[in-house]
Amino acid sequence: DGGITQSPKYLFRKEGQNVTLSCEQNLNHDAMYWYRQDPGQGLRLIYYSQIVNDFQKGDIAEGYSVSREKKESFPLTVTSAQKNPTAFYLCATSIRDTYEQYFGPGTRLTVT
């Protein structure tokens, strides 16, 4: 089945540790995105990538890093520099030049 996989669904970390969230897709979409969602708020863009080996900062990139070595994969690292990392993280993809974004099931990260 075609789709977007994010693992794990729930992730717990201690403060000061880096953590990497996985996003894999087999839709053959060119563009991939990472969003953060906090309670009572909409989605805010962290990073996006339109092609392999290229990515751009979104609105809230500080404290995060990404890589895009393969078309299918766009992992997000939440570094210790991120002040408030506890949130729900959503990965999305889109076919280049079209508008609809397809979302993965999300990862809920809790940092204590």
Place this chain on the structure above:
Amino acid sequence: AQKITQTQPGMFVQEKEAVTLDCTYDTSDPSYGLFWYKQPSSGEMIFLIYQGSYDQQNATEGRYSLNFQKARKSANLVISASQLGDSAMYFCAMREGLRGYQKVTFGTGTKLQVIP
């Protein structure tokens, strides 16, 4: 200024009734598009409907329709014949621009609860 405004934090609707979720937007770009997404308690975002700024007719997808009033900069979602499974958060979103990367901005959402 907020680019997408959803003024209804929560709404209730009786099962089988229609409901309208409000969305207003702000952009100076002549080319833009408006989306509605549904987010159930499981967390994933489900695409519902899309309206382009140059589309002449209001978009419809099954029980979903988008009431697009360009002059008022509003793009309300109408759900007809509500079902219990419609209970979820609903987000309005907008993309701006015609070429290259088109950033999508999301509103803060409306929580819809369908009452049996």
